[in-house]
Amino acid sequence: MAFTAPKETYSGRVYPVTIGTGEKAVTFGGENVLPFHSFEGETPNRPVIAIEIQDVPPADWPENVKKTYEPVSGDPVTWAKFCQDELKAKAIALRLVGTHPDRENRSPEEAVKTVKDVLAAVQVPVIILGSNHAEKDTSVLVAVAEAAKDRNCIIGKAQEANYKTIAAAAMANNHKLIAMSELDINLSKQLNILISQMGFDKEKVITDPMCSALGYGLEYTYSVMERIRLAALTQNDVTMQQPLLGDVGMYVWKVKETSASEADLPQWGAAEERGIAWEAETAGALLIAGAELLIMRHPKAIAAVETLIDELV
Amino acid sequence: MALSGVEIFKLLPKTNCKKCGAPTCLAFAMKLAQRQASIDSCPDVSEEAKQKLGEASAPPIRPITLGAGDKAVKMGEETVLFRHDKKFVNPCAFAVEVKDTLSEDEIAKLCQQVIESEIDRVGQKLRVDAIMISNVSGDAGKLEAAAKVVAAKAAVVPVIISTTNPQAAEAAVKLFSDKKPIIYGANASNVEAMAAVAKANKATLGIAANGLDELSDLTEKVKGLGVEDMVIDSGARRAKDIIAHNTLIRRAAIKKGVKSVGYPVINFMQHGDSLVEGLLASVGIAKYASIIVVSSIEKWKNLALFTLRQNIYTDPQVPMQVEQKIYNIGEPTPESPLFITTNFSLTYFIVSGEIENSKVASRLAVMDCEGLSVLTAWAAGKFTASKIAQFIQDSGVEKDVANKELILPGYVAILSGAVEEKLPGWKITVGPREANAIPTFLKTR
Numbered sequence A: 001m002a003f004t005a006p007k008e009t010y011s012g013r014v015y016p017v018t019i020g021t022g023e024k025a026v027t028f029g030g031e032n033v034l035p036f037h038s039f040e041g042e043t044p045n046r047p048v049i050a051i052e053i054q055d056v057p058p059a060d061w062p063e064n065v066k067k068t069y070e071p072v073s074g075d076p077v078t079w080a081k082f083c084q085d086e087l088k089a090k091a092i093a094l095r096l097v098g099t100h101p102d103r104e105n106r107s108p109e110e111a112v113k114t115v116k117d118v119l120a121a122v123q124v125p126v127i128i129l130g131s132n133h134a135e136k137d138t139s140v141l142v143a144v145a146e147a148a149k150d151r152n153c154i155i156g157k158a159q160e161a162n163y164k165t166i167a168a169a170a171m172a173n174n175h176k177l178i179a180m181s182e183l184d185i186n187l188s189k190q191l192n193i194l195i196s197q198m199g200f201d202k203e204k205v206i207t208d209p210m211c212s213a214l215g216y217g218l219e220y221t222y223s224v225m226e227r228i229r230l231a232a233l234t235q236n237d238v239t240m241q242q243p244l245l246g247d248v249g250m251y252v253w254k255v256k257e258t259s260a261s262e263a264d265l266p267q268w269g270a271a272e273e274r275g276i277a278w279e280a281e282t283a284g285a286l287l288i289a290g291a292e293l294l295i296m297r298h299p300k301a302i303a304a305v306e307t308l309i310d311e312l313v
Numbered sequence B: 001m002a003l004s005g006v007e008i009f010k011l012l013p014k015t016n017c018k019k020c021g022a023p024t025c026l027a028f029a030m031k032l033a034q035r036q037a038s039i040d041s042c043p044d045v046s047e048e049a050k051q052k053l054g055e056a057s058a059p060p061i062r063p064i065t066l067g068a069g070d071k072a073v074k075m076g077e078e079t080v081l082f083r084h085d086k087k088f089v090n091p092c093a094f095a096v097e098v099k100d101t102l103s104e105d106e107i108a109k110l111c112q113q114v115i116e117s118e119i120d121r122v123g124q125k126l127r128v129d130a131i132m133i134s135n136v137s138g139d140a141g142k143l144e145a146a147a148k149v150v151a152a153k154a155a156v157v158p159v160i161i162s163t164t165n166p167q168a169a170e171a172a173v174k175l176f177s178d179k180k181p182i183i184y185g186a187n188a189s190n191v192e193a194m195a196a197v198a199k200a201n202k203a204t205l206g207i208a209a210n211g212l213d214e215l216s217d218l219t220e221k222v223k224g225l226g227v228e229d230m231v232i233d234s235g236a237r238r239a240k241d242i243i244a245h246n247t248l249i250r251r252a253a254i255k256k257g258v259k260s261v262g263y264p265v266i267n268f269m270q271h272g273d274s275l276v277e278g279l280l281a282s283v284g285i286a287k288y289a290s291i292i293v294v295s296s297i298e299k300w301k302n303l304a305l306f307t308l309r310q311n312i313y314t315d316p317q318v319p320m321q322v323e324q325k326i327y328n329i330g331e332p333t334p335e336s337p338l339f340i341t342t343n344f345s346l347t348y349f350i351v352s353g354e355i356e357n358s359k360v361a362s363r364l365a366v367m368d369c370e371g372l373s374v375l376t377a378w379a380a381g382k383f384t385a386s387k388i389a390q391f392i393q394d395s396g397v398e399k400d401v402a403n404k405e406l407i408l409p410g411y412v413a414i415l416s417g418a419v420e421e422k423l424p425g426w427k428i429t430v431g432p433r434e435a436n437a438i439p440t441f442l443k444t445r
């Protein structure tokens, strides 16, 4: 008996988003099917992985990922160039964690200098992230959005508490914007609506439904992403058609599985491989759920996920 | 496909004799349609009707058991495409390939690794579930020899025998009689002989097809030959094709009721790079594989794969939770510290694990917060000062402790004043935020 393939046609499409300028610009999103379902529709662009760097040395990262950047991570410019030139990063995510009031509490002016220096040193697209302190981020991100004017960056993250200022700054300086809500499809939809009501082009938004690490709530992020994609494609919901971000590295490299030594937990096996696998598996699961943009840390995890993407497209 | 009440009614005797307990045949049919009754309650129904009903009510993906005893693995019986709709039912099995070209020592070593792969995570025992002995040598004698080593060294582990040679399959499968092994390798050119071996040895037959059309042909043929238990491989090997085929198979079985693909899927993810192999396996875990064959089982990779499988297969409606009570860690005395946390399984296992690490005997009061983590429960109003006070009072722990001190999770430090007010005579201490700081916290007290 011949098998009749039950293919689906979808009414919606994910917006394609281009970041960066010139030859190194990259585009993600644009598909009109569920992730990697090229057998029933179009998947024009591959997901993009951005490598994460910080404005301050990564003293808070576990040894197994920190050591891969040891010679370069003292200075964000050297670090960024290393990612672009040696690791062949397609994009760089610069997290201004040093601006957090509980950390180095760097000023917006210091952040501006870092951003300008990094942008001057690399040609690949740059994602500029605040420290996730809702209040401080408004002043920092407004200043850096202007400093990065016309480089077509992504600015983030706009949250319910601070989206107005951050979205306005992104809009005035021609950037894309990350809209982050907390693991709830309705909150995510609502934030997208609020942002577009300000006159912000909805096709310039990237949705971050909030990441969680393998073993620490990954299933929530996974299912929220799947549900957002289904709403975008099957119900043609225009408020859910933004590409999805998985901010993987920061969530993964703080769980016990990525830092505990093999001596302490022999049943968990080799620590270095375990940490890399933890980041790679988290990223892999989110790709299958619908993420088009990933932010990751470990070069080996990134390389393995690129190989997976080669197999999937 | 499930039948409607009216369709079932047409198959019943229509005498309204009430022997089934229902007032009319139609009422009974409605109950059957909703799976609230069993056809056996009607003594007068015809055999033919019974068979039709049986076929129609069979789950869209046939339940299959691999192996026997404690370590047996259930597969199939899935009902949905997306985990947010309903809990995925039977977690996929991981099988490691043991090639018959390996030496006896190497095979024994792999067997040992499989047996030792079991770990405990969030209260569940997780392990590499099966061994696939593969006839890569093409020599029937070698397959049998390898199977003998596995039968001796890993007697309790479920087995898949991979060969396209019916004689080789026959010799190897005999070593696992009554253990429900899978013989993988029925293809277009050997299907009759393989089906005969599977039937004679009560084994499940693995279909090795070349594409979805051939797969559907082969399962029909095998069923016609009297073998009902099958696992299916469409031949997809690239991750892209695996997603496509697994999705089409699951959709056809569940949404269209296509019986010829209503079987558990076996996927082969072997890759030279172990990290990449683990990533390919993640595709199978998320997208509908029932058996995933890998080539190596390092502990670090197992832990990641077990955890992903556990995440994907948890119930989306009900978080994993533990019982509300005061747990003793070690053998606490009246002087031992008393901690409080919520009953989300993950929270409980992390916190109790860290207290154990500290080697300080303690009490851990676990409060029912509908399975939410500390901060989520707090944000949802389930882990509040008054509820904590009420719980501590009702628990009766007061009579077991000498100095009435309660240690709160650091993330809810904000609650300490209010809890102290509501629990007169108690001292409230704020613990560290992250559980992994508990050992140091206890040492420096």
Ligand code: B12
Pocket (backbone or CB within 6 Å): A182, A183, A184, A187, A211, A212, A216, A217, A220, B319, B339, B340, B341, B342, B344, B346, B347, B350, B351, B371, B372, B373, B374, B375, B376, B377, B378, B379, B380, B407, B408, B409, B410, B411, B431, B432, B433, B434, B435, B436, B438
């Ligand atoms: C997964 C998740 C959910 C899941 C629920 C999962 C669950 N079973 O609890 C869902 C999606 C349902 C959810 C819902 C909500 N969530 Co929520 N959620 C999370 C998330 C991502 C992870 C939580 C988790 O599983 N943590 C892991 C467990 C193990 O952590 P834990 O219980 O806190 O335990 C740790 C420590 O507290 C410590 N510890 C625990 N016990 C003890 C005891 C002692 C004595 C000591 C010393 C230490 C200690 O040890 C553990 C490890 O270090 C967090 C954000 C994040 N990434 O952390 C937000 C988070 C907890 N959620 C939040 C919110 C606001 C909500 C909602 C109210 C919002 C909404 N989206 O509607 C709802 C409320 C739910 C409801 N029923 O009404 C906020 C809470 C903010 C705040 N500070 O108040 C958070 C922090 C997100 C954020 N950044 O805003 N959430």
Ligand code: SF4
Pocket (backbone or CB within 6 Å): B012, B013, B014, B015, B016, B017, B018, B019, B020, B021, B022, B023, B024, B025, B028, B041, B042, B043, B044, B045
């Ligand atoms: S026992 Fe059978 S025949 Fe009698 S009422 Fe019930 S369904 Fe009808």
